[in-house]
């Protein structure tokens with residue numbers, strides 16, 4: 001028997017990366033070797049000391065039961081210490097909650113804070129994770145354009161007053177996936193003032209907090225009165241190469257934290273104590289390893305010079321493990337470009353419009369593969385575009 005999706009799920013649609021993964025698997029079945037510069041899964045292992053800590057935690061029978069909702073005391077204390085040390089932000093006990101990966105929280109927030117007819121503000125282009133909870137909650141999404149000329153920061157003055165009035169939530173994410181742009185403290189000050197003025201819950205997704213190259217990325221909670229209007233979501237996935245462990249947390253406004261915790265408690269449940277205790281150890285120890293990881297991504301980013309030397313404009317990235325590349329003006333359709341590049345040169349990239357309409361004309365490269373593979377991938381992209389220009393100016 002085949003069951004039908006509910007309207008809620010039917011509206012969600014398939015993610016671009018899931019579709020691309022299927023295409024890659026199909027090419028690989030045909031014996032082709034694909035250079036995957038599409039997905040954003042850290043390629044390096046979790047730092048060994050964290051793995052060792054988890055192994056010893058696994059030996060402790062008290063870790064096997066249901067974990068406390070919202071995080072165990074060990075991890076919550078580590079989070080408070082971490083925010084004090086890294087960002088000089090003091091957090092009270094009710095300003096912290098833990099969950100199994102930030103994706104769950106991004107989906108939970110609209111469900112916990114918005115009703116049908118409310119507006120939720122999102123960046124465009126943006127990570128796929130914000131739209132699903134919004135769709136399921138019945139709220140309306142209003143996309144804030146992020147443009148190169150404004151350093152990929154939204155222009156808050158362009159949000160119409162009637163939209164701001166109906167808005168319940170605003171999602172932001174810096175360092176930004178997919179453009180690599182960073183935010184400034186001045187920008188966050190303006191966001192906090194805007195949130196307070198319009199009673200909007202600001203949700204800053206800080207997934208790439210630690211992958212910031214020239215200077216540390218500012219935390220939203222460092223800005224004046226930020227805690228009165230918003231929260232920050234931090235995941236261990238990228239900072240410690242712990243994507244598969246599913247460990248993340250939110251900090252900030254106590255009332256938002258409480259609503260988020262209620263939703264998570266009743267849906268996803270708690271996070272395995274072994275993971276929480278390993279996470280707590282990670283937050284309080286791995287400074288050197290984190291520095292080395294940043295240096296590795298920074299080195300990989302420098303491979304993009306090959307594209308620049310061949311006429312591509314690569315956006316200056318403040319952080320993340322992504323590069324945001326402008327297509328030559330002669331190529332109008334980035335989706336077709338990505339599809340043909342995969343088919344003809346076996347290189348997977350994500351077309352910018354998969355992140356929203358303001359991504360048109362761009363594509364995203366992930367730096368989660370070795371410099372050698374990245375270099376080969378970039379050379380194939382250059383060759384592909386050269387063939388295109390020397391040929392009929394059409395994909396065949």
Ligand SMILES: Cc1ncc(COP(=O)(O)O)c(C=O)c1O
Pocket residue numbers: 040101102103104127129173177205207235236237243247248
């Ligand atoms: C901007 C952004 N937010 C959140 C996530 C999800 O992180 P997590 O592993 O905690 O679910 C990602 C993952 O790619 C991301 O790019």
